[in-house]
Amino acid sequence: MAPVVESFQPWVEKYRPRQVKDVAHQEEVVRVLTNTLETASCPHMLFYGPPGTGKTTTALAIAHQLFGPELYKSRVLELNASDDRGINVVRTKIKDFAAVAVSSGSRQSGYPCPPYKIIILDEADSMTEDAQNALRRTMETYSRVTRFIFICNYISRIIEPLASRCAKFRFKPLSEDIMHNRILHICEEEGLSVDSEALSTLGTISEGDLRRAITYLQVIPPQVVQSLFAACKSGEFDVANKEVTSIVAEGYPVSHILSQLFDVVVTAEDISDEQKAKICIRLAEVDKRLVDGADEYLQLLDVASNTMRALCNLQQEFEA
Template sequence: MAPILQSSQPWVEKYRPKQVKDVAHQDEVVRVLTNTLETANCPHMLFYGPPGTGKTTTALAIAHQLFGPELYKSRVLELNASDDRGINVVRTKIKDFAAVAVGSGQRQGVYPCPPYKIIILDEADSMTEDAQNALRRTMETYSKVTRFFFICNYISRIIEPLASRCAKFRFKPLSEDIMGSRILHICKEEGLNLDAEALSTLSTISQGDLRRAITYLQEVVGALLAACKSGNFDLANKEVNNAIAEGYPVSQMLSQLFEVVVEADDISDEQKARICKRLGEADKCLVDGADEYLQLLDVASNTMRALCNMPQEFSYET
């Protein structure tokens, strides 16, 4: 088995499937898209489902299989709609890219290179309604030369005029068996020997999100490697297994606390509202990079104040 080496490349990208047929656990989606790729005549597409189930991977794989490495940069525009979600982006960046026609399709080796471009909008459910309405008009005008791939978690947040113009593909949460096999493959490639307990814990923490599981695994290995270099202890597979089996991230603790609070019969609705409000604020702070220990302390103190009907105090955001 290869030695454990620290890599600067995120494992999520390193082990991302390069072809549609390699996407895990989405058999119906893979079957339909494989047939579509044979004709290279793709419609507008809408991929929706829980995070970490292969939506973005599938969209990128389609684009790579259609255009190959040479034409990919000139034919594909990738945007994260949660950042670029205003109407001005639709009117400028998206419209300018969509309006430019491309030459007639000419196959290059194994790549069909069809005569259209692709715009991939990740997290499209974060776009404003005005931006989505403007995008509808852009789709109508330039449909002959541009295809749109929308990626979202909640299809209900996509306006009907956009959704009705797309072929819809639902991505299912990954089962523990599928996630386990993928994680074990990565461990084999990286020289890790993950035991059954650690693998089960990793699956529980990730809740069907393979991206989260891979990221957490790499975080644990990276932290242990850093500690090893500082002379704290010798790195071994046993340390990796222990760290995963025992080290629940704060986000998982908050998720478990939320379930306990919501299901509790001896807590008033007002108290639940105060606690859940703080849980949501803490989750947002963690996404923004706040300190996990301070967030956990703040949630705990605000929960105690809510249960004792004490007034709410300030929140830690750093």
């Protein structure tokens, strides 16, 4: 027998809620949708709110709970409207899928399996106005056999004729407590240890986006960036160089390190605006060099040394 190969699944997918009731911090949305699933009579729906708050997760959970694994592929069409956003896509792919009727059938393996299909349009606010108008006509024509779920960040970018045909659900930004509890759960499952300070930093730089926080947690533990920043504040080049060497040796993506370091610097309360500006300018310059193919170790060392110089200058000003 071939050896079993361990699956390296992104944690965002691994810990994605599978049922609507498991979606965090969206009590009103969960309550209404749970009642809707009991009758399996879903209207067209529009989910809007900040990124990383559970919109796509909820849409996928609805589809899975209605059709189950057997009918999911034939009854559900997922499209990212930021990629497929032109009127031709509406006239071909979406219209062809929406036009096909399905049998009324009955419950299969405990799933309702209602007599309609679902089209999930993620990032629908990226669609052109012409495409949205064409989509409105498709919704009118095939509403008996097809339901649409629109997902967007900005509801103001959805034309009113389209929005008025949907039940609207607003997803709230996640609170720090919810973020912390979810991150701690993942850390427990993955055997990681995260102290309270690192947890707080991760919550701050993620700005209520749980997907972003989970991605950061998997790609770069928050302690790594904190240690680098602390080394720069120490004013000792050897300590900072050791941290930079460790980061490169561990294979952490330096571009992500710079992104997190930027957030840490901007939110730091013991640094003046002038010092933050100097550090951020250097971060931008180094990020451009990395895009052009510069050496990661040298560029990260450049960031560390210039951050240290800015912080040391700040301390000298206080001493004076």
